[in-house]
Amino acid sequence: MTQPEQRVTAGMIVIGDEILSGRTKDVNIGAVADFCTDLGIDLTEVRIVSDDMEAIVEAVNTLRARYTYVFTTGGIGPTHDDITADAIARAFGVALPINAQARAMLEARWQQTGTEVNEARLRMARIPEGADLIVNSVSAAPGFRMGNVHVMAGVPVIMRAMLEALAPTLQGGKKVMSVTVKAAVGEGTVGGPLGALQEQYPDVKMGSYPQMGQTRVMTELVLRSSDPVRLEEAAGKVREMVSEAHRKAGIAPPDDAY
Amino acid sequence: MTQPEQRVTAGMIVIGDEILSGRTKDVNIGAVADFCTDLGIDLTEVRIVSDDMEAIVEAVNTLRARYTYVFTTGGIGPTHDDITADAIARAFGVALPINAQARAMLEARWQQTGTEVNEARLRMARIPEGADLIVNSVSAAPGFRMGNVHVMAGVPVIMRAMLEALAPTLQGGKKVMSVTVKAAVGEGTVGGPLGALQEQYPDVKMGSYPQMGQTRVMTELVLRSSDPVRLEEAAGKVREMVSEAHRKAGIAPPDDAY
The missing domain is CATH 3.30.70 (Alpha-Beta Plaits)
Known part of the structure; x- marks a missing residue:
């Protein structure tokens, strides 16, 4: 890893009503904080927002302008309250088509498990135009990187697998x-x-x-x-x-x- | 408790470099989330910011304008990196004198334990002008309420005691x-x-x-x-x-x- 002199910063956005209601206790913030510290990235701010389009778009656009990297967790599953991909597409002003590579990843997994392909499941293959996929070794449905924003699952074991997958693509700062x-x-x-x-x-x-x-x-x-x-x-x-x-x-x- | 028809909302600000570095894993967000849900208060947004004056002031002024209540945790101890009281005073544009009641609470506890009164400890008696104290049954150093902002300790057992102390002063929304x-x-x-x-x-x-x-x-x-x-x-x-x-x-x- 190179050791640039400039400070490398990050912001994190946790997306989900279940965290704000107390129903689910977040553990991803601590994992992302440890991950950033290990890479010499200065995690500077975290925001937890609800499953609300305006709130997600505002947080994404504020933090992506402010920090080197942004990490988001949550809201990329198959149900109607999973609107993170929609919000990222809106924040960047791009379309949200079904991504052929994401669909192939999902269908390969579904074939193994005999899972029916349906509209709800195909929501997980919708990826903002221009984004790169982040491989999900746990349950196949990929995350993605759009600009400096890294969009990950909320389920902790999947989130950690995605962090490992994207680590080599990040440029760390000076080790503290x-x-x-x-x-x-x-x-x-x-x-x-x-x-x-x-x-x-x-x-x-x-x-x-x-x-x-x-x-x-x-x-x-x-x-x-x-x-x-x-x-x-x-x-x-x-x-x-x-x-x-x-x-x-x-x-x-x-x-x-x- | 009365049951007003309007939605009662809250924002939370967690203050502390130790959370962002991963050194300490936050448990206060979950506790405040449960507390709000029990009272029918809609916790709508949480921000974690570093021990940085500008960052704290910005978060306080944004969230106190946006939500019915704001809860902060962390940064009210006796050391130089405990600047929450300073930041709240600056956000509200008021002075930060030694508060006679807070000083009396602390000195009573210090007398019991034979603790020396010094300048660092007296920092904990500095309370923004016009604020009400929030009793700390655990370690005496009080929190305070300034406008709609409730300033609490970061140590979880103290934070929970302060939440219990301020609960009767809050107006809950409709129970969900x-x-x-x-x-x-x-x-x-x-x-x-x-x-x-x-x-x-x-x-x-x-x-x-x-x-x-x-x-x-x-x-x-x-x-x-x-x-x-x-x-x-x-x-x-x-x-x-x-x-x-x-x-x-x-x-x-x-x-x-x-």
Whole structure:
């Protein structure tokens, strides 16, 4: 993979009333977030919208202008509430014909399983004009890439298979590395000095995460940077700061500190 | 609770780099979605944004103009990357002073636990001018309501406690009821007739959800409406349609069908 200097960004759109009603609990956001981090792509914004044409078109057109890549999940099945392909075609101003390659993929699978070809199922072969297919190794019905927008299924196992299929087509940014420093004191104790260190190292992003449900107070300080030298230097300063906080509080550091 | 005829809507904003990087997997969206559904509030859109002032302000100002209620989670702790209160104050154009009531709540808790009062911890007492506090029974640091925007913690157990605290202040819409019809055939088989029934019952929202990982093909058809009579009538039609599909396929319905 090449390592371009420019920041590579992504937006994600989760499409589906079932997520907004609480009926289905989304797990695709976390999977796409991990996927982007691994590739050095900065997932910058996620929107969850309902199965509503205007809402999908607005989100697609806003995010595709704003970010390097857009990923969508949901709404590409065979039923009337699956309108993602229609919305993408409208957002890009193109037609939505039955795609011969998509139809062949589906019919090959249907022949194996003895599934009847009908109008509802053929909806899944409608692909916006000019889009490339994203192979679906799980259930055959393909996703597609239109411009910088990657349209995937909502069923998690299929979505992950599609992510793997499209990974080689993406250009990752600089890989971001992270260091975690564990502290046996609360966020409020380290908050002030951590803020001062953040000002000294603007190129190293510092976050603070309280750990609930532990037998003792624990805070994880996570540092991220694409520059390994600056990252290690900043991590050293944070470790010193945490040691000092432990000393002041008269407590032993946690077994797995630093 | 009164039952106004108008639709009550909500938008949600999840604030935090840790969600977008995949480091933390969000569970608050599902909890807020369930909460809204229970109160008859239509959660219409969710946005996840980074710990970035411009991004938070834009999301807050867009969604508070668009929906009856806005719920935010995350970014109200004591560290430098907790900027939600600052962003809300900027979005509403008001000051962000130390709030005497919030400070008293925090100091009472700190006194019990022997926690030192410092500048980082006092950040959590900064509340936009004109906001009402939302009590935090878990860790004392309060959330707040500014206009129609409800600002809550990101830690799930605290967020849920705050939701319970603010529930009585919300005006729910009409309670939406749902009926689930189980079918032992695939989505593609019921997709066409379900679409036709949706056209006959535009006031009953019909969704179709394939069930993965079952020993046999299963599809759940979920109908939602605020009108119990229309809902039951539509559910009867869907049950008939599914029976017919089972009969045609020559298969016995699932044990727990309908």
